Every structure is written in C-alpha cells, then in structure tokens.
Amino acid sequence: MTTRVVWWVRFGAVLRFEVRAQWRDPLTxxxxxxFGLLSLGYASSxxxxxxxxxxxxxxxxxxxxxxxxxxxxAFGQVxxxxxxxxxxxxxxxxRTRALVATSGIAPVTWFTARVGAALLIMLAVYAAIPLxxxxxxxxxxxxxxxxxLGATRAYLVMTVxxxxxxxxxxxxxxxxxxxxxxxxxxALLLVGxxxxxxxxxxxxxxxxxxxxxxxxxxAPVLVVTRAWTEGERMVRLVPVDGLVLSNxxxxx
Numbered sequence: 001m002t003t004r005v006v007w008w009v010r011f012g013a014v015l016r017f018e019v020r021a022q023w024r025d026p027l028t029x030x031x032x033x034x035f036g037l038l039s040l041g042y043a044s045s046x047x048x049x050x051x052x053x054x055x056x057x058x059x060x061x062x063x064x065x066x067x068x069x070x071x072x073x074a075f076g077q078v079x080x081x082x083x084x085x086x087x088x089x090x091x092x093x094x095r096t097r098a099l100v101a102t103s104g105i106a107p108v109t110w111f112t113a114r115v116g117a118a119l120l121i122m123l124a125v126y127a128a129i130p131l132x133x134x135x136x137x138x139x140x141x142x143x144x145x146x147x148x149l150g151a152t153r154a155y156l157v158m159t160v161x162x163x164x165x166x167x168x169x170x171x172x173x174x175x176x177x178x179x180x181x182x183x184x185x186x187a188l189l190l191v192g193x194x195x196x197x198x199x200x201x202x203x204x205x206x207x208x209x210x211x212x213x214x215x216x217x218x219a220p221v222l223v224v225t226r227a228w229t230e231g232e233r234m235v236r237l238v239p240v241d242g243l244v245l246s247n248x249x250x251x252x
Contacts, residue, residue, distance in 0.1 A: 010105050011113045018087055018117030028121060031079045036128035042068060043136025055230050060137050060147040063225055063233040069154040070218040072129055073162045074194060080122060080166050081187045087118040088174035115171045122163050130155045157240050158217045165215060165251045166190060190215050211243040212250055220247040
C-alpha cells in the first residue's frame with residue numbers, strides 16, 4: 001500500500017477505537033442528558049433561565065437563542081475538558097503509551113485521530129442543545145419551524161466554532177504538558193478571558209475589543225445588539241457578519 005493509504009488506515013483505526021471507547025462511556029450519555037434537559041427546560045419552562053435581562057423577549061427569538069447557546073457552550077467547557085482530556089491522555093492513564101509508541105503510528109496520525117474522535121463525540125453531545133430547544137418549543141406550542149431554524153443557526157454560529165476552537169486548544173495543552181493540570185489551566189484561562197470580555201461589553205470605547213476577545217461568542221452578540229430595543233430583540237435576526245463573524249473567524 002502507498003504511504004497515503006497506510007496513513008488513512010491507521011488514522012481510521014485510532015479514530016474508530018476512540019469513538020467507540022468514548023461512546024460506550026456512561027458519562028457521554030450523562031453529558032447528552034445534561035445538555036438536552038437544560039435546553040428543554042429553558043425552552044419549555046420558566047424555571048430555567050439562560051439569558052440575563054431577557055425581559056419579554058421570547059425564548060426562541062434569535063437574540064435570546066444566540067446568547068443561550070453561547071452560555072450553554074461556555075457552561076459545557078467542563079464537558080469539553082473531560083472529553084478532550086480522556087481522548088488525549090487515555091494512554092497515559094491506562095499506561096499504554098509505550099505500546100502505542102511501538103505500534104508504528106506517527107505522532108501526527110495519533111494526534112489528529114484523537115482530536116477528530118473528540119470532535120465527533122462533542123458534535124453529538126452538543127446536538128442535544130438544539131434538539132432540546134425544538135422539543136421545548138413544541139411543548140409550549142410555539143412556532144416550531146422558527147424554533148428549528150433559530151436553534152440550527154445558533155448551533156452553527158455559536159456552538160460549533162467554539163467547540164472546535166476549545167477542543168484544539170485543550171488538546172494542544174494535553175499534548176505538550178501530558179498532565180490533566182495543564183488542560184485545566186487552559187480551560188480556566190479561557191473562562192477568565194470570557195469573563196474579562198463580558199466585563200468590557202458596556203464600555204463605549206472597548207466594545208470592539210470585548211467582541212473580539214470572547215472565545216465563546218456572547219460578547220460580540222451583546223455589542224452589536226446593545227442599541228436594540230426590546231421590540232427589536234423580539235423580531236430581528238442577530239447579524240452574523242461584522243463583529244460576530246470577526247470573532248468566530250479570529251478564534252478559529
């Protein structure tokens with residue numbers, strides 16, 4: 001076989017192994033339930049609130065969904081950390097690193113396959129958020145089509161880019177430190193940057209900086225909609241160009 005074919009065979013083998021191992025882990029099912037129930041509760045009940053100062057804005061309005069998905073993804077930092085740490089440090093935990101080292105699998109193949117597996121698992125886990133929102137909207141007898149379109153848009157703009165960015169940063173921290181503490185330090189750093197960005201949102205002169213600084217995407221949404229009235233927040237789509245697009249592109 002050619003070198004390229006061998007690479008793909010080894011990449012696929014590592015990817016399948018890690019996906020199966022993660023999917024069989026009971027914690028993965030727990031993660032899906034956590035996201036699904038939180039988003040379901042937000043969309044269907046007044047007992048769960050994910051958007052500060054939402055007022056009378058419907059829960060499935062574009063503005064509310066963008067902020068809710070950004071907040072849930074930030075909350076999911078804990079879950080992202082667990083999945084990424086498990087994928088990257090499994091050999092260390094199970095003391096099989098020496099076995100992997102003698103298998104002929106190149107480091108780049110190992111790294112990309114483990115990261116790819118973590119991303120596939122998290123795509124499935126985070127997909128529980130839009131599904132929960134759509135189910136909650138159906139239970140409240142709201143416009144289901146609008147909820148589906150709004151949740152899908154928020155998932156693609158807010159959740160997926162953040163998930164990719166955070167996974168790669170955490171995986172890199174695991175690769176270079178080979179310690180859970182290194183991954184946790186990176187995760188805490190991202191949360192700190194997020195909080196710093198949110199604290200600058202209200203500043204007239206620092207709004208653009210805040211919008212670019214936020215790794216989870218809440219700040220740019222708040223900045224571009226800062227002048228909107230409550231009525232506009234009810235009906236207008238949050239634009240995904242300008243500052244929001246720059247934030248997503250910069251972090252990716």
